[in-house]
Amino acid sequence: NAGVTQTPKFQVLKTGQSMTLQCAQDMNHNSMYWYRQDPGMGLRLIYYSASEGTTDKGEVPNGYNVSRLNKREFSLRLESAAPSQTSVYFCASSGGTVSSYEQYFGPGTRLTVT
Amino acid sequence: AQSVTQLGSHVSVSEGALVLLRCNYSSSVPPYLFWYVQYPNQGLQLLLKYTSAATLVKGINGFEAEFKKSETSFHLTKPSAHMSDAAEYFCAVTVGSGTYKYIFGTGTRLKVLA
Numbered sequence: 001n002a003g004v005t006q007t008p009k010f011q012v013l014k015t016g017q018s019m020t021l022q023c024a025q026d027m028n029h030n031s032m033y034w035y036r037q038d039p040g041m042g043l044r045l046i047y048y049s050a051s052e053g054t055t056d057k058g059e060v061p062n063g064y065n066v067s068r069l070n071k072r073e074f075s076l077r078l079e080s081a082a083p084s085q086t087s088v089y090f091c092a093s094s095g096g097t098v099s100s101y102e103q104y105f106g107p108g109t110r111l112t113v114t
Numbered sequence: 115a116q117s118v119t120q121l122g123s124h125v126s127v128s129e130g131a132l133v134l135l136r137c138n139y140s141s142s143v144p145p146y147l148f149w150y151v152q153y154p155n156q157g158l159q160l161l162l163k164y165t166s167a168a169t170l171v172k173g174i175n176g177f178e179a180e181f182k183k184s185e186t187s188f189h190l191t192k193p194s195a196h197m198s199d200a201a202e203y204f205c206a207v208t209v210g211s212g213t214y215k216y217i218f219g220t221g222t223r224l225k226v227l228a
Contacts (some may be wrong), residue, residue, distance in 0.1 A: 004157075040123065042204060042218040043158075050214070052129050058215070090157055094214050099145050100164060100212055105157035 001026050004106035006091050012112045013081045021076040021109050023091030031094045032074035036087040049074055081113045116141045120219035128227045131164040133192040135222045137205030146208040153201045168176050200226045
């Protein structure tokens with residue numbers, strides 16, 4: 001099992017450009033999450049999907065959109081990138097049941113917006 | 115509202131010394147608590163979790179944590195630090211009841227001195 005995979009690993013964008021970060025999991029998990037990690041701020045939840053067909057805003061959703069394409073895939077889109085979106089982005093998944101709260105993380109995407 | 119506080123953004127210990135990383139939480143409902151470790155340029159890996167069973171929880175790599183409700187704490191310890199323990203450690207708490215979202219602390223970077 002690959003676990004949680006993310007593409008791309010690195011990306012440089014110019015202000016105003018758009019891009020989509022891809023995430024896929026092969027653990028048959030119900031719930032998926034997008035976080036951003038900034039120095040000294042820990043991980044902050046951008047959007048999450050509790051189950052296929054549902055998405056909800058997290059703590060810092062402004063400037064982002066998401067799509068839960070199917071049970072396996074959850075993408076994050078930046079429509080018009082801004083320098084404040086320079087960050088490391090992590091996708092995670094969890095079983096979404098009482099017995100499986102723990103989240104499993106992908107390797108991250110390091111995004112720089114100039 | 116739930117919150118997580120990690121005291122000390124940087125902690126240094128000598129190899130072989132006790133590791134103690136502090137985590138305090140605030141929650142209006144019984145929480146589930148987690149410790150994750152992040153090695154440089156990698157995603158987060160689950161170290162251990164508290165899900166209302168035993169209050170002393172053992173995890174991977176010799177780490178353990180004790181849930182103390184009276185102190186609203188979930189400190190991470192390891193009796194003897196190893197050079198390979200150098201990493202960033204994050205405490206997380208579930209948000210609300212019946213939800214699988216987390217709030218993360220801001221992280222503690224552990225340095226192990228030879």
